[in-house]
Amino acid sequence: MLVTGIDLLSKAHKDGYAVGAFNTSNLEITQAIVEAAEEMKSPAIVEVSEGGLKYGGIEVISAIVRTLAQKASVPIALHLDHGTDFNIVMKCLRYGWTSVMMDASKLPLEENIEVTKNVVKIAHGMGVSVEAEIGKIGGTEDNVTVTEREAAMTDPAEAYKFAKETGVDYLAISIGTAHGPYKGEPKLDFDRLKTIKGMLNMPLVLHGASGVPADSIERAVSLGINKINIDTDIRQAFTARLRDIIDKDKVVYDPRKILGPCKEAMKEVVMNKMKLFGSAGRG
């Protein structure tokens, strides 16, 4: 069934687990996520970036995700990931999305507050929940100095002010993860997470979670992370299986014989994340 993001995340916040938010931009990735959720009896968030929307087109992507979510035996939310353009956020609301992220984290704090507050007002009027970001979640962290890393992290006092003034439903914080494949091992600032959770007492979101070791993920969940974004690990599973198939079989030409096994590889990744995040069995 199709539900709102806050339906899923308020339960996760209360009971101390995290719901995976998996990026999609086509049919097979969406099938992999929804089938994994059903098999694991887990809730799931299917999310699409602005780039993903451009790739698939909002009508088509909305229809794919909504149809599969409505048919699913477990609760699924349809979420806009890193909406940086106010008009795209509004478009997702018009297309019946059940959760949106307004990511104005590149703007100064007061401007981020203004933009986010406005989105919260409109989205809440339509029964849709909102994520926002405070701090800067980078790309891969090569060439980032310690001072730069520290400056990009979420300041707990700013996060508190932001949450209070915007009325946002869940908040993405920066504690040392980065989008994309890691060059070295990510080091998470657990003390910062603990402080922020203690001050805000609301669902918190971890971006850039692909490639983060399982013990760090478990610790982050135990300290109050309730939504975990995964894209790169799924993309890599897809590509590895694709290479394997066409390397081994020089005559295969039916896309279904290629994409079917690729979907299974992505599904495996998603199921393992659901077990790790503690959402399996909660759907």
Ligand SMILES: O=C(CO)COP(=O)(O)O
């Ligand atoms: O945060 C993400 C999407 O918003 C995904 O991060 P990864 O690149 O680590 O999978």
Ligand SMILES: O=C[C@H](O)COP(=O)(O)O
């Ligand atoms: O946050 C980034 C997500 O992995 C989406 O990436 P994308 O902008 O390449 O679709």
Ligand SMILES: [Zn+2]
């Ligand atoms: Zn961002």
Ligand SMILES: [Zn+2]
């Ligand atoms: Zn992200």
